[in-house]
Amino acid sequence: MLTVEDLRIVYEDFTLTADFTVETGRKVAILGPSGAGKSTLLSAIAGFETPAAGRVLWDGEDLGPKAPGARPVSVIFQDNNLFPHLTTAQNVGLGLSPALRLSPADETKVEEALGQVGLEGLGGRKPGALSGGQMARVSLARALLRHKPLLLLDEPFGALGPALRVEMLDLVADLAERTGATLLMVSHEPGDARRIADDVVLVHDGEAHPPVNTAEIFANPPAELAAYLGDS
Amino acid sequence: MAHGPQPVMSMSGRVVAAGAVALAVVLALTLGTIVAVFVRAEGVGGFDPADWAALRFTVTQATLSAALSVALAIPVARAIARRRFVGRGALVMLLGAPFILPVIVAVFGLISVFGRSGWVSQSLMAFGYEPISIYGFHGVIIAHVFFNLPLATRLVLQGWLAIPGERFRLAAALGFTSRDIARHLERPMLREVLPGAFLVIFLLCLTSFAVALALGGGPRATTIELAIYEAFRLDFDLGKAALLACVQFGLGAAVAIVALRVALPSGFGGGLDRAVQRWDQRGPLRTALDASWIALAALFLILPILAIAFDGIGALATLPSQVWTSAARSLGVAAVSVIVTLLLALPIAAWSVTSGSKLVEGLGTLTIVASPLIIGMGLFIVINPFLDPFALALPVTALVNAIMSLPFALRALVxxxxxxxxxxxRLADSLGMSxxxxxxxxxxxxxxxxxxFSAGLAGALSLGDLGVIALFASPDTPTLPLQIFRLLTSYRMDDAAGAALVLLALSLAxxxxxxxxxxxxxxx
Known part of the structure; x- marks a missing residue:
């Protein structure tokens, strides 16, 4: 279970507060207007922000003292998820060994992970020779190998076309279900949430609200969400 | 998102430790050596008239060299910026060449062109004029302009190309004349670019040693650096050398402090190979004027280099074997210098970036102000009680060369x-790559x-260096630049030409x- 406990993140003129829990295995969409602090919330959970107050816990353990790489977390960023000088297989292999010391067994695992995201045989290519959708799949394959209980996605498919985007969302949902991972996904597309999220965390005016069931929140949107959604 | 925080850098202990060690080496070599010189100097005497003359000459020649370089760079850069012609890319590349051209090679080329029996003097005499002299005041200025006009041109050219093309299109649409364009677009740009360019060149000429050694000298053309060398090498007057070292350091530091406020341009920027499209510069007269500026600048740069090739190629076959052994020695020194440069630069750059501190980088570039001769002298004093410094001439040269290349490496790496x-x-952090x-x-x-790029620069600078090696030189282990200098001063011009060609080829390669x-x- 993820616990965000009285969290406060402060920049010069901006404060984000959050206080909620997410049950293990849930798929949560973090929605809200741009600049509301969605990515900031994700960064704090991933360990890139030092909160002014409060804690982030996983299964009761305080993540505060842990460096980003030591947290039970896999992150997929908006961009720059792959190192352009490493091959696809090496980029995935980093999920097993940050120093890329891979045993033959590890290399088999890398191949399998690539297979699971539909990239069989592309391990030798460098990211420059992949399409946007393929690059997104490589980062998912790596997250799969890291096998961390918490999967954080920061608007990772923003640059993809609608059809590809839906395809990737389904793949993410599928992987999360198969590995039992808890998913937190930042998005500004209500459609993304409707498609795969069990719950929605609404971030508005410097506050992250506790998760609400997706169907419920869209059926009966609070004023902030209604304003964000517009007339649709 | 809008509230982007400063990225949290993973600041590993090893990065700090490696950076601190590298920085300590740099500080010991720059500031520590000055202290060593002072401690050893028994009683610092006063400034005598010769020292005043050296100070005056140093400042005068640096001012004049910088002013001339910058002034000439304006029409040349303007012409290059607004004209398209065959060989434009090559010319821009050539403007970067003097930086890695060994001073002694360039000096040889300049002597061939501007010397008493050189091409220019020969032509002047053919028309009944007096030949010009390349030695003394004139020579030092000509050599400094030769080295720095290209740098100034690159800096000013950068300024010109940084003016957005849309501005020139807008100017054309509004019917601006050339004078309007100069007033509204070009002069504001020049006001920003010129002070920095002037200061960089002033600083470079302030610490000029090899040019003064080869072309200057005597009461009327001795720089402080050369005076330090003479005090140490000829008179072994450490007190005098320390005093001069202090003056030199103070002068450099004062200029550097001014320079910090002006924001020094780097001159390494790419993208200089496009031309600004202009609509006000049509017509044969203007084209001819630009063409002649470009031709003059190109000739000024190319002729000395061509002269080395012409004079040197015939002598290659009969070069004395010492030239080849000193070439091998120079390559060894350069290899060590490259490695040391990178071993110092990388940790300092890493520390500087992960701590987000400009101070680290600033201290790393302290060496711009420091003089290689002072560092060399300090090392001599420190080493002398334990080992024979002359036996260590080559390692010391490699080390000092590395220190002098450090600011350029940092400017590229940071x-x-x-x-x-x-x-x-963040990606590396999230994957635990530390x-x-x-x-x-x-x-x-x-x-x-x-x-x-840093390695190439460090290698070429070390290969061509004629500074600290002149202090320590023993008769039997000269580097190639020192060998050329000795051939020049013993008037073995053919051998010197051949050796200069070898050094030129090695540096470029x-x-x-x-x-x-x-x-x-x-x-x-």
Whole structure:
């Protein structure tokens, strides 16, 4: 279970507060207007922000003292998820060994992970020779190998076309279900949430609200969400 | 998102430790050596008239050299900026060449062109004029302009090309005349660019040693650096040398402090190979004027280099064997210097970037102000009680050369590393890539280009250096530049020409190979 406990993140003129829990295995969409602090919330959970107050816990353990790489977390960023000088297989292999010391067994695992995201045989290519959708799949394959209980996605498919985007969302949902991972996904597309999220965390005016069931929140949107959604 | 925080850099202990060690070496060599010189100097005497003359000459020649370089750079850069012609790319590349051209080679070329029996004097005499002299005041200025006009031109050219093309289109649409364009677009740009360019060149000429050694000398053309050398090498007057070293350091530091406020331009920027499209500069007269500026500048740069090739190529076959052994010695010194440069630059750059502190980098570039002769002298004093400094001439030369290349390496590495960390730092952090894994799998592969460039620069600068080796030189282990200097001063012009050609070829080859090495097989 993820616990965000009285969290406060402060920049010069901006404060984000959050206080909620997410049950293990849930798929949560973090929605809200741009600049509301969605990515900031994700960064704090991933360990890139030092909160002014409060804690982030996983299964009761305080993540505060842990460096980003030591947290039970896999992150997929908006961009720059792959190192352009490493091959696809090496980029995935980093999920097993940050120093890329891979045993033959590890290399088999890398191949399998690539297979699971539909990239069989592309391990030798460098990211420059992949399409946007393929690059997104490589980062998912790596997250799969890291096998961390918490999967954080920061608007990772923003640059993809609608059809590809839906395809990737389904793949993410599928992987999360198969590995039992808890998913937190930042998005500004209500459609993304409707498609795969069990719950929605609404971030508005410097506050992250506790998760609400997706169907419920869209059926009966609070004023902030209604304003964000517009007339649709 | 809008509230982007400063990226949290993973500041590993090893980065700090390595950076601190590298910085300590730099500080010991720059400031520590000055202290050593002072401690050893028994009683610092007063300034005698010769010292005043050296100070006056140093400041005068630096001012004049910088002013001339910058003034001439304006029409040349303007012409290059607004004209398209065959060989434009090659000319822009040539403007970068003097930086890695060994001073002694350039001096030889300048003597061939401007010397008493050189091409210019011969032509003047054919028309009944007096030949010009390349030695003394004139020579030092000509050589400094030769080295720095290209740098100034690159800096001013950068300024011109930084004016957005839309502005010139807008100016054309509004019917601006050339005078209007100069007033509204060009003069404001020049006001920003020129002070920095002037200061950089002033600083470079302030610490000029090899040019003064080869072309200057005597009461009327001795720089402080040359006076330090003479006090140490000829008179072994450490008190005098220490006093002069202090004056030199103070002068450099004062200029550097002014320079910090002006924001020194780097001159390494790429993208100089496009031309600004202009609509006000049509017509044969203006074209001819621009063409003649370009031709004059190109000739001024190319002729001395051509002269070395012409004079040297015939002598290659009969070069004395000492030239080849000293060439091998120079290559060894350069190789060590390249390695030391990178071993110092990388940790300092890493520390500077991960701590986000400008101070680290600032201290690393302290060496711009420091003089290689002072460092060499300090090392001599420190080494002398234990070992024979003359036996260590080559390692000391390699070390001092590395220190002198450090600011350029840092200027290439720090922005590149900082960009790598901005782009990939979080990804590496999230994957737990720290320490060696980060170095080997992220930094080194993505720094290949700036590392190759820094290595090439350090190699070429070390190969061509005629500074500290002149202090320590023993008769039997000269480097190639020192060998050329000795051949020149003993009037063995043919051998000197051949050796200069060898050094020129080696310097260009070393720079090209190392710089090239950083460019192959780099993705994205």
């Amino acid at each position: 922005p590149a590393l900082s960009q790598i960390e901005t782009q990939y730092g 320490g060696t894994a980060r170095l080997r799998r992220l930094w080194l592969p993505r720094l290949a280009r700036p590392l190759g 070393v720079f090209w190979l190392l710089d090239r090495g950083g460019r192959v097989n780099v993705d994205g």
